[in-house]
Amino acid sequence: MSAERIELGPDEVRHVAALARLGLDDAEVAQLAGELQSILGHVATISALPIADVPPTAHSLDVAGALREDVAKPGVTREQALANAPDPTVDGFRVPPIGA
Amino acid sequence: MSAPWQKDGYEAVIGLEIHVQLATNSKMFCSCANQFGDEPNTNVCMVCLAHPGAMPVANSEAIRQATRVGVALGCRIPETSEFSRKQYFYPDSPKAYQISQYDQPLCAEGLFRVPGEGGFDVRLTRAHLEEDAAKMIHAGGEGGRISGSAGSIVDFNRVGTPLLEIVSEPDIRSPEDARRFLTLLRATVVAIGASECDMEKGSLRADANVSIRPIGSSEYGTKTELKNMNSFRFLERGIEAELERQLEVVLGGGTVQQETLHFDPVAGTLSSLRSKEQAHDYRYFPEPDLLPVHQTEAGLIELGSDLPELPAARFDRLVAAGLTEPTALALAVDAGLAGYLDAVATATGDLKTSANWTMGEFSAHLNGAGLSADQSPVTPERLAALIALVVDGTINQTAAKEVFGVLVEDAQATAAGVVADRNLAQVGGDDALGEIIDAVLAAHPEEVEAFKGGREQVIGFLVGQCMKQSGGRADAKALQGLLRARLNG
Numbered sequence: 001m002s003a004e005r006i007e008l009g010p011d012e013v014r015h016v017a018a019l020a021r022l023g024l025d026d027a028e029v030a031q032l033a034g035e036l037q038s039i040l041g042h043v044a045t046i047s048a049l050p051i052a053d054v055p056p057t058a059h060s061l062d063v064a065g066a067l068r069e070d071v072a073k074p075g076v077t078r079e080q081a082l083a084n085a086p087d088p089t090v091d092g093f094r095v096p097p098i099g100a
Numbered sequence: 101m102s103a104p105w106q107k108d109g110y111e112a113v114i115g116l117e118i119h120v121q122l123a124t125n126s127k128m129f130c131s132c133a134n135q136f137g138d139e140p141n142t143n144v145c146m147v148c149l150a151h152p153g154a155m156p157v158a159n160s161e162a163i164r165q166a167t168r169v170g171v172a173l174g175c176r177i178p179e180t181s182e183f184s185r186k187q188y189f190y191p192d193s194p195k196a197y198q199i200s201q202y203d204q205p206l207c208a209e210g211l212f213r214v215p216g217e218g219g220f221d222v223r224l225t226r227a228h229l230e231e232d233a234a235k236m237i238h239a240g241g242e243g244g245r246i247s248g249s250a251g252s253i254v255d256f257n258r259v260g261t262p263l264l265e266i267v268s269e270p271d272i273r274s275p276e277d278a279r280r281f282l283t284l285l286r287a288t289v290v291a292i293g294a295s296e297c298d299m300e301k302g303s304l305r306a307d308a309n310v311s312i313r314p315i316g317s318s319e320y321g322t323k324t325e326l327k328n329m330n331s332f333r334f335l336e337r338g339i340e341a342e343l344e345r346q347l348e349v350v351l352g353g354g355t356v357q358q359e360t361l362h363f364d365p366v367a368g369t370l371s372s373l374r375s376k377e378q379a380h381d382y383r384y385f386p387e388p389d390l391l392p393v394h395q396t397e398a399g400l401i402e403l404g405s406d407l408p409e410l411p412a413a414r415f416d417r418l419v420a421a422g423l424t425e426p427t428a429l430a431l432a433v434d435a436g437l438a439g440y441l442d443a444v445a446t447a448t449g450d451l452k453t454s455a456n457w458t459m460g461e462f463s464a465h466l467n468g469a470g471l472s473a474d475q476s477p478v479t480p481e482r483l484a485a486l487i488a489l490v491v492d493g494t495i496n497q498t499a500a501k502e503v504f505g506v507l508v509e510d511a512q513a514t515a516a517g518v519v520a521d522r523n524l525a526q527v528g529g530d531d532a533l534g535e536i537i538d539a540v541l542a543a544h545p546e547e548v549e550a551f552k553g554g555r556e557q558v559i560g561f562l563v564g565q566c567m568k569q570s571g572g573r574a575d576a577k578a579l580q581g582l583l584r585a586r587l588n589g
Contacts (some may be wrong), residue, residue, distance in 0.1 A: 005323030019381055020196070021189045025481040059391055066391050072133040075145025081256070082141065091140040092237070092253035095191040 008037045102218045102280065104273035105343055108351060110312040112343050113320055115270035118285065121232065122165050128231045129156030129199060129390075136301055140255035148260035150194035155389050158183070162262035163206065163393055164403070165294040166229050169208030169264055171404050172288050173224055177395050181206045183229075183387040191254050192233035199267075200230035202384040206393065212268075214277070214284050215415045216425050222281050223269040234259035264294075270309060270320065275339040279332050282306055287411040287433035289514050299330050306335055310342045312350065321346075322356040327373065329363055337340045338363035342370055414438055417465045421451045427459055437463070439475040440507040441478055448482030450491060457487055461504050464496035469508075477511040478504070486515035486545050499524040528575035533566075533582050536574065540565045541586070551587050559583060 010026075016063045017024045024032065075081075082088040087095075105112035124134050130147035146154040170177055184202035205228035212222045237253040266285070272278050286297045286304055297304035311323040326342055329335040341363065344354050361370040409417075411432040418428035431438040437458065445454040462483060466476060486507065490500045503518045519525055527533060540562060541548055551558045562583060567574050 015381075015391045019187070019189065021384075028348070056140055059386075059388070063391055066156040066157065067160035067163065068126075070125050071131060072135075072158050073131040075130070075132045075143065075148070078144075080138070081144045081149060089253055093141070093191075095252050095254055097251050 008033055008040055102274055102276045103245055104277075105275060105340075107343075107347055109315055110347055110350065111315045112273055112275070112339075113270045113311045113313055113323075114272035114275070114339060115221060115309040115323075116266075116268045116272070116278060116282060117307045117325075118266040118268075118282065118291055118307070119232075119305040119307075120169070120266065120297060122162050122262040122264055123293065123295050123303075124159055124161050124165065124262055126159060127260040128159050128162050128229070130154075132260065134261045135257070136303070139259055140253075144259075148194075148255060153344055156387075158390060158393070159262060162229060165292075166206050166227065166262070166264045167395065167400070168292050168403050169266075169289055169294050170210065170227050171205070171400065172292050172407055172410055173210045173227065173266065173285070175207035175210030175224060175227055175399055177206070178204065179210050180204060180392050180394055181228075182392040183390045184384045185387050186219055186230075186382045186511055188382060190233075191252065192236050192259070194234070194256065194259065195544060197372065198231060198233065199387055199390070200384075201228035202386075204392075205229075212285060212288075213412050214280055215412050216419075216429060219278060220273075220281075221270075222271045223474070225267040225269055227264055227266040230265060232258050232261045232263045235490055261270050264455065270311070270323075275336040275343070278339055279336045283332060283433055284411055287435070291410055291435045302330070305330070308335065308339050308342075310339055310346070310496070311356070312343060313347045321350075322358050324356065324358065325360045326363055326370070327360060329365075331365075334363060334365045336366065337368065338370070341368060345370060368484060408435075411435075418451075418455070423452065423455050428457060430459065431455070436473040437466075442505050443480035444484050444487070447481060448487045448491065450487070453487055453491060454484070457483060461501060465504075465508055476508075478507050482507055482515065483566045489515055489519060493528060493575065494526060495519055495524050496526050496573065496576060501527065524573060526575045527570045527573045528578055530578075530582065533570075533574060536566050536569045537579075537583055537586055540569055548587065559587070562587075 010029045010033055012034065013022070013029045017029075017032075080090060082093065085093045087093075117578050122134075125325075126132060127143075128146060130145050132143045132145050132148055135143055139443060147156055166175060181201060182204045183199050185197040186200045186202070187197045189196050189529065193282065205226040207224075207227035209226065210224035212224055213218050235255045237255065237256045259564075268281070272281060289295050290297050295303055299305070306329055308326040308329065309323045310326060311321040312321060313321045324342060324346070326338050329338045342361065349356050360373045362369055362373045415425075415428045415432035418431055419425060423431070431441060432437060440462070441455055441458040445451040448454050462473075462476070462478065465471075465478065466473060469476075483504075486503055487502075489495050490497065495503065499519070502522070502524065503515050506513050506518045506522075507515065527536070544562065544565065547558045547561060551562075559580075563576070563580060566579055567576065570579075
């Protein structure tokens with residue numbers, strides 16, 4: 001782990017936004033670049049700590065397991081599932097054409 | 101291995117990524133039913149629809165089955181594995197990420213052996229657990245394909261169902277070997293009951309990573325990923341078509357582009373898929389809502405001892421017992437038929453004869469009637485009783501086939517009963533056969549002269565006449581011997 005500071009410029013913001021299918025104008029890009037930079041800066045303080053010998057953990061507590069028995073139970077009805085859908089069909093969620 | 105694919109100084113380099121849908125009762129991270137073919141959007145809940153605040157809990161049976169597959173495939177099972185989020189934005193994933201595994205998969209490197217003549221080993225990179233995506237039904241457009249579609253309907257029944265992704269190293273050298281490898285791997289997963297692996301229903305899906313390189317090179321060429329090969333035949337044909345395409349590009353002085361291709365089995369052509377997240381910028385990170393999975397040594401030993409005989413081992417056993425490789429392979433990949441054979445052979449004590457009947461008359465009967473081995477009215481015990489009558493010489497092959505037909509038609513009939521009712525017992529005694537031979541020889545003096553004059557093939561005709569005279573019941577072997585002795589005497 002290096003304590004190197006990661007610069008987050010407008011290009012990185014636009015790339016991440018494109019992956020999330022977010023349309024941002026230039027003002028928003030500039031604003032988010034600043035906000036995300038401050039988050040990265042906060043995380044960077046961890047990189048500065050002498051933790052090279054500390055193994056990474058997947059969870060903050062030293063626990064594992066917590067599994068579920070394989071028993072099927074009813075979830076929600078289709079009507080409930082579709083209740084918040086903006087453009088449902090009789091039995092499904094309609095989504096816009098997948099554009100290139 | 102089978103003959104490697106080599107042309108114009110280039111060889112094939114093939115690796116497979118295989119998705120297996122695990123046969124659990126419930127989904128991977130919620131309690132919705134894991135059920136194919138139900139009405140759309142009826143097996144859904146807040147977790148798999150990704151409503152805010154809904155938390156996943158891993159299915160213990162999915163982990164158990166996936167681990168068993170890993171053990172059966174010769175994978176190392178690490179003590180700890182963990183789930184990660186794979187981020188992508190697409191309507192088939194309501195969370196905008198898929199829970200998968202990244203750098204700590206459930207099953208680590210393994211080695212899978214494809215036995216038999218031209219057998220080969222395939223190293224496995226890993227096998228990891230993940231959740232399946234929703235099913236998209238592409239309305240409008242031509243042929244339901246993504247491009248040109250006027251919108252899509254999403255069915256979330258499949259989202260969150262447990263998938264095991266098995267990744268091989270690029271150790272396969274021909275399209276035929278790819279099919280062989282997948283055939284045996286499928287049979288292995290089916291044998292341990294982890295999945296039904298039905299390619300038509302999508303519970304087994306295979307993608308291929310394909311590249312070519314100069315023969316003898318140790319470096320890899322640029323690979324393309326082939327998707328949508330939903331049958332063993334299409335897998336082989338798709339890889340073949342892609343190898344030819346790459347060879348043409350390279351021989352034409354061009355370079356192969358890394359891309360994902362869709363194989364159209366009807367046209368036999370490949371087209372580039374550009375719609376879904378080509379960037380491969382998945383930004384994996386550990387899934388904070390799930391705990392790591394720990395495996396204990398005791399648990400793994402129990403899983404290993406619980407495995408049934410696996411296809412590769414069954415193949416070896418049957419070949420060692422004297423069966424031909426094609427017969428052994430057919431039985432190795434068909435647990436139902438193999439179990440049937442074992443039951444018949446246990447009763448008769450004669451594996452080879454039992455295998456001949458199982459793969460011959462019995463298989464033809466199953467195929468004709470559309471039955472599986474355990475659905476047939478001809479139980480192993482009934483077939484074994486029939487085989488015993490053949491082996492001890494009570495009836496000959498012709499009569500045995502007739503008896504088999506009756507056993508199929510009449511579930512109450514016994515082999516011995518049919519033989520008695522229809523008077524099928526073999527005419528085998530020297531006296532009885534002698535009488536028949538006398539009559540036939542007397543009736544065919546010309547053929548007898550011809551034989552004595554050196555036309556030995558006439559004996560076939562005479563045997564046939566004797567067999568006819570006996571009503572098909574003569575012991576063919578004894579008949580041959582006696583007839584020959586008489587003519588030469």
